[in-house]
Amino acid sequence: MKTIKLFRPVGLKEMELIAENGFKAFPPRLAWQPIFYPVMNQEYAEQIALEWNTNDEFSGFIGVVTAFEVNEEYLKKYEVQNVGGLVHNELWIPAEELIDFNSNIIGTIAIVNAYFTNRSAKTENLVLRSKLEEFKK
Template sequence: METTKLYRPVGLKEMELIAELDYNAFPPRLEWQPIFYPVTNQQYAEQIAFEWNTVDEFSGFIGIVTAFEVNSDFLKKYEIQNVGDKNHNELWIPSEDLNEFNFNIVDGIQIVNVYFTDRSLVSENKGLKDKLDSFRK
């Protein structure tokens, strides 16, 4: 099976929900979130995590970059959307397709980078806290 590597910048609360799902799935979208948008490159994911998540109280003032492989055949029905600069590419997965998207994740969700601020909240999940702390410089 061929896979495609995707990335998703998240805040602390979403990362805690991912941890509760054993790093194998993304949590359901909130009512006001009609799409799930993974991005196609780590540089763009890091830009979002650093510029948006670290200044957002809802994100816990922390930007976490996740990476994961998805079955490429499943992704063929979604067009890559460019939303700005040449590397600002993402997929728009309707929230009602998220369960099927999660089913097509191969080998789980990994944390690949974390951006902290002086206001970053700390997870109460010991395992997740340890993973995040391993990225402190």
């Protein structure tokens, strides 16, 4: 089976929920979040994590970049959306399709980078805390 590597920038709370799921699935969207937005490249995910998540109280002032593989055949039903510059490509997965999306993740969701500020919250999840410590500079 062929896979495509996708990325998702997340804040601390979403990362904690991913960790609670064994790094195998993204949590359900909140009522005011009708779309799940994985992005097509790490550069774009890093930009969002650094510029958006680290400045957002709801994200715990932390930007975490995740990477994961998804069944390529499954993804063919979603058109890549360009939302700005050359690297600003993402998929728009309706919230009601997230369970199906999660079932097409192959392997686990990895942390590939994390950004912190002096306001960054700390997690009580020991496994996640250990993984995030690797990225503190």
